[in-house]
Amino acid sequence: MEQTLGGPGATRRGFVNWVLGTSAAAFVLSVLYPLTRYLIPPKTGESQAASVTLPIKPADVKANSGQIFKFGNRPAILVRTPAGELRAFSAVCTHLNCTVQYRTDLSHIWCACHNGHFDLNGQNIAGPPPRPLDAYVVNVRGTQIVVSKGA
Amino acid sequence: MTRARRLARFAPLVLLAILTAAPTAAAQPAKPAAAPPGTSATPAARPARPAAEGCVTCHLEIGDERLAQPAKLFDGDIHKAKGFGCVACHGGDGKSTDLEAMDPAKGYIGKPGRQQVAQVCGRCHSDARFMKQYNPALRVDQVAEYATSVHGRRLRELADPKVATCGSCHPAHSIKPPSDPASSVHPLRVARTCGACHADATTMAGYKIPTDQLAKYTESVHWKTMSAKGDLSAPTCNDCHGNHGAAPPGISWVGNVCGQCHTVMADLFAKSVHARAFRDLGVPGCAACHENHDVQPASTEMLGLGGRAICSTCHEAKSKGGRAALEMRGIIDGLRKERDHASEILERAEQAGMEVSQARFDLNGANDALVKARAAVHAFKVDAVKKEADAGLGIAQKAYERGVRALEELRFRRTGLVVSLVIIVVLIAGLVLKLRQLERRTGSPVKG
Numbered sequence: 063m064e065q066t067l068g069g070p071g072a073t074r075r076g077f078v079n080w081v082l083g084t085s086a087a088a089f090v091l092s093v094l095y096p097l098t099r100y101l102i103p104p105k106t107g108e109s110q111a112a113s114v115t116l117p118i119k120p121a122d123v124k125a126n127s128g129q130i131f132k133f134g135n136r137p138a139i140l141v142r143t144p145a146g147e148l149r150a151f152s153a154v155c156t157h158l159n160c161t162v163q164y165r166t167d168l169s170h171i172w173c174a175c176h177n178g179h180f181d182l183n184g185q186n187i188a189g190p191p192p193r194p195l196d197a198y199v200v201n202v203r204g205t206q207i208v209v210s211k212g213a
Numbered sequence: 214m215t216r217a218r219r220l221a222r223f224a225p226l227v228l229l230a231i232l233t234a235a236p237t238a239a240a241q242p243a244k245p246a247a248a249p250p251g252t253s254a255t256p257a258a259r260p261a262r263p264a265a266e267g268c269v270t271c272h273l274e275i276g277d278e279r280l281a282q283p284a285k286l287f288d289g290d291i292h293k294a295k296g297f298g299c300v301a302c303h304g305g306d307g308k309s310t311d312l313e314a315m316d317p318a319k320g321y322i323g324k325p326g327r328q329q330v331a332q333v334c335g336r337c338h339s340d341a342r343f344m345k346q347y348n349p350a351l352r353v354d355q356v357a358e359y360a361t362s363v364h365g366r367r368l369r370e371l372a373d374p375k376v377a378t379c380g381s382c383h384p385a386h387s388i389k390p391p392s393d394p395a396s397s398v399h400p401l402r403v404a405r406t407c408g409a410c411h412a413d414a415t416t417m418a419g420y421k422i423p424t425d426q427l428a429k430y431t432e433s434v435h436w437k438t439m440s441a442k443g444d445l446s447a448p449t450c451n452d453c454h455g456n457h458g459a460a461p462p463g464i465s466w467v468g469n470v471c472g473q474c475h476t477v478m479a480d481l482f483a484k485s486v487h488a489r490a491f492r493d494l495g496v497p498g499c500a501a502c503h504e505n506h507d508v509q510p511a512s513t514e515m516l517g518l519g520g521r522a523i524c525s526t527c528h529e530a531k532s533k534g535g536r537a538a539l540e541m542r543g544i545i546d547g548l549r550k551e552r553d554h555a556s557e558i559l560e561r562a563e564q565a566g567m568e569v570s571q572a573r574f575d576l577n578g579a580n581d582a583l584v585k586a587r588a589a590v591h592a593f594k595v596d597a598v599k600k601e602a603d604a605g606l607g608i609a610q611k612a613y614e615r616g617v618r619a620l621e622e623l624r625f626r627r628t629g630l631v632v633s634l635v636i637i638v639v640l641i642a643g644l645v646l647k648l649r650q651l652e653r654r655t656g657s658p659v660k661g
Contacts, residue, residue: 100566101627103564103565103566132570132571135570135574136574136577137574159577159584160585161581174585175477175588176475176478176588177476189476190474192438192442
């Protein structure tokens with residue numbers, strides 16, 4: 063004879079079946095959800111990377127030189143000034159989004175597309191760029207260079 | 214002294230001021246005036262603070278708004294802020310409170326005449342040593358430049374009564390530095406200041422020049438860049454025409470004017486076949502394709518033949534120039550198409566969770582090439598455009614191939630997932646069937 067647990071219709075077997083059924087459904091859902099998200103991924107926006115560790119050692123960056131690196135999906139430029147200071151800026155020209163470069167002969171940043179010039183503070187000093195380059199913060203941690211958007 | 218007696222005392226002074234001010238202006242000689250009589254030709258010392266000037270006291274109390282207005286306005290004038298008073302321009306004796314204040318023997322000149330204004334302002338503003346005390350960076354050639362301007366020439370040669378002088382753009386008694394947003398010569402206000410005359414058909418009647426420059430300029434990319442994007446370095450009237458030496462740019466040097474900012478295009482254009490041809494035809498360089506006041510954002514549609522293309526204005530489809538225009542347009546459109554294809558496939562791959570950030574990063578090079586190819590159009594040589602575009606095409610094609618590979622990899626992973634899922638489902642179904650078979654054989658449920 064089955065033991066009653068609560069109301070007149072409730073049985074121990076019924077309760078166990080209900081728990082098992084719910085668990086099975088939860089299991090199926092927990093498998094299907096990630097599967098669905100894998101097959102139909104959500105829209106992704108622009109990379110929101112706030113900092114990046116460069117694959118360059120500080121000692122390898124010579125004075126009066128600059129090199130482009132990836133900051134999220136966008137190019138950025140690491141500059142070591144003639145005085146030896148490391149600085150980093152967005153390498154996207156504020157005129158028409160070309161990638162800027164460092165000119166050792168001019169000792170400042172230059173955009174080849176329309177001859178835009180930026181000083182070593184990122185300020186637009188000549189040509190059509192309407193505003194300065196975004197400046198990033200550079201921290202040297204031992205042999206690593208970490209560039210970040212905020213202080 | 215009571216207020217009534219004081220006003221009675223000033224009455225003849227007011228009358229004299231009214232009688233002397235306007236006629237002085239009208240009766241000035243055509244030749245440039247020397248330094249105002251009685252005032253120093255070379256102001257060498259900083260002036261004393263004008264707080265105690267009698268001019269202001271009288272002009273505010275005599276009850277004639279026309280005479281009070283200059284005294285009221287002068288409170289906001291840069292000259293007052295720097296310590297100058299009425300006598301600096303009008304001469305006379307600022308300390309006197311009676312008629313002696315306006316004694317011509319003390320240098321009083323009243324309201325400077327139209328012919329006299331530039332010289333009055335120039336006494337200080339053309340003196341480098343004097344101006345250095347206030348603003349070492351300020352130019353001191355305004356009067357010399359004004360003499361070369363259309364305004365200055367018409368004033369000197371024709372005594373034109375409507376032509377602009379210093380006060381037309383820098384309103385007397387309320388002059389502010391150009392950096393002050395309220396100044397009539399702040400970059401955002403220059404066009405309106407010039408337009409006060411040049412957009413007024415009544416004022417400009419008889420000069421045989423259009424009056425739609427202001428309306429056209431406010432539709433231009435230059436004005437929108439300045440007013441909407443807040444870039445105060447975008448050009449306004451004086452950047453192309455000069456300010457004190459204002460004149461229309463000559464046909465042969467329009468390119469030099471635009472080239473002050475658009476250096477790459479100006480250099481390419483100067484060496485191009487069009488530079489010579491336009492000069493020979495008397496066509497203004499850049500403005501021939503881009504207009505002058507109504508400059509619109511440059512677009513690829515301007516290149517080629519038909520539609521909005523400008524080349525077809527001079528070139529026929531079968532001519533050498535027409536064929537070159539079509540070819541350059543094809544190259545640029547081709548590069549844009551390749552770049553967009555690559556960008557689209559990389560975006561799809563990225564949204565599907567594939568790692569393609571390096572490919573997207575590299576694709577920036579194709580955008581650079583597109584910008585450079587568009588600039589190279591100003592050389593009007595197919596090879597110059599092709600050289601820039603080819604570099605971008607290579608980058609775009611590589612990026613596209615990486616996108617294709619990423620999507621193939623994605624397809625492979627998904628196929629693998631489906632196959633393994635099918636295998637798992639089949640195994641589960643097989644187990645269930647096996648359990649039922651065992652139950653039928655034993656006649657009772659299988660115990661775990």
